Amino acid sequence: MQHLIELDHLAKSFGKRVILHDVNLTVNRGEIVGLIGPSGSGKTTTIKTMLGMEKATSGTALVLGKKMPNRLILGKIGYMAQSDALYESLSAKENLEFFGEMKGVTGKKLHSEITHVSRVVELTDYLNQRVSGYSGGMKRRLSLAIALLGQPELLILDEPTVGIDPALRRKIWKELKVLRDRGQSILITTHVMDETELTDRVALLLHGDVIAFDSPQKLEKQYGVPTIEDVFLTAEKEEEQNENARHH
Numbered sequence: 001m002q003h004l005i006e007l008d009h010l011a012k013s014f015g016k017r018v019i020l021h022d023v024n025l026t027v028n029r030g031e032i033v034g035l036i037g038p039s040g041s042g043k044t045t046t047i048k049t050m051l052g053m054e055k056a057t058s059g060t061a062l063v064l065g066k067k068m069p070n071r072l073i074l075g076k077i078g079y080m081a082q083s084d085a086l087y088e089s090l091s092a093k094e095n096l097e098f099f100g101e102m103k104g105v106t107g108k109k110l111h112s113e114i115t116h117v118s119r120v121v122e123l124t125d126y127l128n129q130r131v132s133g134y135s136g137g138m139k140r141r142l143s144l145a146i147a148l149l150g151q152p153e154l155l156i157l158d159e160p161t162v163g164i165d166p167a168l169r170r171k172i173w174k175e176l177k178v179l180r181d182r183g184q185s186i187l188i189t190t191h192v193m194d195e196t197e198l199t200d201r202v203a204l205l206l207h208g209d210v211i212a213f214d215s216p217q218k219l220e221k222q223y224g225v226p227t228i229e230d231v232f233l234t235a236e237k238e239e240e241q242n243e244n245a246r247h248h
């Protein structure tokens, strides 16, 4: 298997509304790929369609070489959805135990992993608290910790750093790089442009198309600008001009 994720001319409409036009994207082993785009550009729809939670209108999506949904494959990836799916009446620790066991991590291994992932997201002191008393940011952090359990070869993280303060965000990125260096692969969506400077490759999603896909450094060079935010603004402007030219 060459790519852990391979999206080939993926398209998705809801009724007459086209959300994804033509999304092409790959994730290789041991790399962090960012998917950025403004709110409503189709990031979550891309992820849900690739995971088979939404049916593609056309095109193909392969995850670990297989078409989703596929239960075996789902057990092998760490997926963090945009909305938290946690057991509110249970403690954080009980949530981690439950989801860890579902992934087949048990006994001492489970407890050492829980200790580690809780540290990464700085929830060690709150593990015995019920999730219903958690803030939004704490719930995001717990969801991320759950996704990391079992050291999955592929992590798919949908806006994992929303509601998380900058210091912890930096720490989380550091951990993601450690995982990447160990050979795990990560697809991460965000609308925080400066976060994508930390990815190996970044796909810019605009109106349901990937308008550019390369390393942040190469994109900055190609567009002759200093940041990914500038790349995005420049690419967006070019797209608009192309659109206008097509209509005149």
Ligand SMILES: Nc1ncnc2c1ncn2[C@@H]1O[C@H](COP(=O)(O)OP(=O)(O)OP(=O)(O)O)[C@@H](O)[C@H]1O
Binding pocket: 014, 019, 037, 038, 039, 040, 041, 042, 043, 044, 045, 046, 082, 191
């Ligand atoms: N089930 C659905 N039925 C109809 N429209 C939908 C459905 N799901 C998403 N959409 C529409 O698709 C568009 C893209 O939504 P999506 O959630 O993929 O964007 P996003 O890039 O993840 O945005 P955000 O950063 O705000 O989460 C939105 O306009 C949304 O209203």
